[in-house]
Amino acid sequence: MRDNAPPGTTPDPDNPLVLHVLGARPNFVKAAPVVRGLAxxxxxxxxxxxxxxxxxxxxxxxxxxLGLPEPIANLGVGSGSHARQTAALLTGLEDVVxxxxxxxxxxxxxxxxxxxxxxxxxxxxxxxxxxxxxxxSFDREMPEEVNRVVTDALSDILFATSPDALSHLADxxxxxxxxxxxxxxxxxxxxxxxxxxxxxxxxxxxxxPERYGVATLHRPGNVDDPASAKELVDAVLxxxxxxxxxxxxxxxxRARLAEAGLVNGENLLIIDxxxxxxxxSLVRGASLVVTDSGGVQExxxxxxxxxxxxxxxxxxxxxxxxxxxxxxxxxxxxAAADRALADGAATPSGELPPLWDGxxxxxxxxxxxxxxxxxxxxxxxxxxxxxxx
Numbered sequence: 284m285r286d287n288a289p290p291g292t293t294p295d296p297d298n299p300l301v302l303h304v305l306g307a308r309p310n311f312v313k314a315a316p317v318v319r320g321l322a323x324x325x326x327x328x329x330x331x332x333x334x335x336x337x338x339x340x341x342x343x344x345x346x347x348x349l350g351l352p353e354p355i356a357n358l359g360v361g362s363g364s365h366a367r368q369t370a371a372l373l374t375g376l377e378d379v380v381x382x383x384x385x386x387x388x389x390x391x392x393x394x395x396x397x398x399x400x401x402x403x404x405x406x407x408x409x410x411x412x413x414x415x416x417x418x419x420s421f422d423r424e425m426p427e428e429v430n431r432v433v434t435d436a437l438s439d440i441l442f443a444t445s446p447d448a449l450s451h452l453a454d455x456x457x458x459x460x461x462x463x464x465x466x467x468x469x470x471x472x473x474x475x476x477x478x479x480x481x482x483x484x485x486x487x488x489x490x491x492p493e494r495y496g497v498a499t500l501h502r503p504g505n506v507d508d509p510a511s512a513k514e515l516v517d518a519v520l521x522x523x524x525x526x527x528x529x530x531x532x533x534x535x536x537r538a539r540l541a542e543a544g545l546v547n548g549e550n551l552l553i554i555d556x557x558x559x560x561x562x563x564s565l566v567r568g569a570s571l572v573v574t575d576s577g578g579v580q581e582x583x584x585x586x587x588x589x590x591x592x593x594x595x596x597x598x599x600x601x602x603x604x605x606x607x608x609x610x611x612x613x614x615x616x617x618a619a620a621d622r623a624l625a626d627g628a629a630t631p632s633g634e635l636p637p638l639w640d641g642x643x644x645x646x647x648x649x650x651x652x653x654x655x656x657x658x659x660x661x662x663x664x665x666x667x668x669x670x671x672x
Contacts, residue, residue, distance in 0.1 A: 298327050299386030299655050304376065305354075306333040306396025308345050309469070309578045312559065313391045313414055315349040316471035316644025323645070324652045331379050333372055333396040334359035344558035349472060355383070362534070365395060365426055372399030380409055386655060387412060390434065393427040393577075393598075397434055405437045414468060414647065416441035417448025418577075418598040426503065427577075431598070440654060442647050444468075445601045445636055465646040466638030469578055473585055474641035476560055482568025485561050489529060489552060494570050496528045496620075500545075502575040505593060506536030509543065515593060516543040518616040519573060523550040525620055526570060531557050571623050573616065580608045585639065589623035591616060605636045 301321060303314050314330070321328050332354035345351075358375035360368055376399055380388065388404050389412045390397045397413075404411045416435050420428050435441060435452060443449050444467040452462050486495070498519055506512050522528060529552045530545065547553050557565065563582060566572055572583050572590045580599050583590035584606025591611050602608035611619045638646075 295384075300383060301326055301328040301651060301655075302331055302380070302383060302385040302388045303328065304331045304333065304388060304390050304396055304400040306372075307392070307394045308556075308559075309576075310391040310394065310396070311345040311349055311351060312472045312578065313468045314389075315351055316468040316475070317389065317414065317647045318351060318644075320644040320646075320648030321651060324648055326648070326652060326655065329355040329383065329385075331355065331376070332357045333375065333399075334361060348476075348559035355379075369395050369399050372396055373403055376400050376403045377407070380404065380407060385409060387440075387651065389414060389651070390438075391415060393418070393430045393434070395426075395430065398430040401434045401437045410439040411437065412440035412442065412651065413438040414442045415444055416462070417443045417450075417452040418445075419448075419451045420596045420598040422596050424504065428598070440650065442650070444639075444643070445599075447600060463646070463650050464638065465650070466640060466643035467581060467636070468643040468647065469581055470585055470639045471641050471644045472559075473563065473582055476563060479560050480564045480567045482564050485557075485564045486568060489554065489565075491527055491529060491552065493568075494526055495568075496522065496526050496571040496573065497566055497569045498522075498528050498530045498573040499533070499576050499579055500530070500540060500574070500593075501533035501535045502594065503536075505575050506539050509539065512536070512539050512543040514613045516540060516545045518593070518613040520544065520548075520551065521617040522571075522573060522620045523548070525617075525624060526550070527552065528573070529554060529565060531555065531562060531565075571620055573620070580606070583607055585635070589626070591619050591623065601636045605634065 303318060305311055305314055318328060330352060334357055356379045360371040360375060372395060380403055387410050388400055390400045391414045401411055413434050418431060422428055435457065439461060441452060441457065441462045442465045443462060449462060449464055500506060505515050519528065527550045531554050533556060566582060566588060567586050569588055572579060572588055573593060574590060575593050577599055580590055580592055580597060580602040584602045587607060590608040592608055593611055593613055593616060597610060609619060
């Protein structure tokens, strides 16, 4: 633990504060099990909502669905270019960190809020922990890849979700003593919600038949360029000729996709973003999912739903080797959909990814509690927790 707290803070060594910085809906899903785990250990904590996802459908409903406490600060930065959004995040987060004097700041995933928090804390000498460390697509054209690399380079504690992440961090020279293989807290949230994931009410409300697909599309590489967006939309329209497709559409790129022809039609249903339980209920009942999202690849792996990821690469290759995910190009999407639909309901191939057992949150909480107390809980001990966890 660093001793040189920045000017203006009022840290309490007898009751240290852990701040969680959350910016986009996947962050909320990953954070919820960690927040619960720390609460069970009596650790004082607070949530900073940066407002990177500012729409209630993109954030507020997730707080309710996941049982997250009210944030102690909401920066409301909204959307914008990477530079403008990150600049607003830097100034807003610096004010919050200085005001609250946390002993540790925990960041999640690879969004701009993650990068901004890491940079602020590095400059102020505030220790940080990164949940979902070590994921790599090896594609620096993805803004998320840049965020991942910088975040891992500056983090004090790194929580990895899969063995391949450990290899990437080792290749980058990260001290193994800082790295802990803990499993995937996103899967914790899925397990917690599983009994509530009923496709029928959502399907009925949306007017979908029993056999349907789901598509989520928002990656810059797919939607920012008009030609790429048109190619992707044409492929999705071709898949919709096989079965109805529901598209909960992220605000990012919505206008561009509409210009390319992604509009409501006989077999295509464009809807607003759904809450966590409703969205996963819809996915659970789907015959096929088409996505460019990272988290959806993981969730379909656990739910046994065929997933076609329209990207040239993935930072989550374990969803391909241990799950139901396949990487496809837009040109190959219709044929891949035909194959997935012909194969019927999927089951994960072989064993599920290591430690994706719904107990990642408590593992992370144990490491943080030990760190706050000045103990060094070894990565080896953490990776194979007692059966009681």
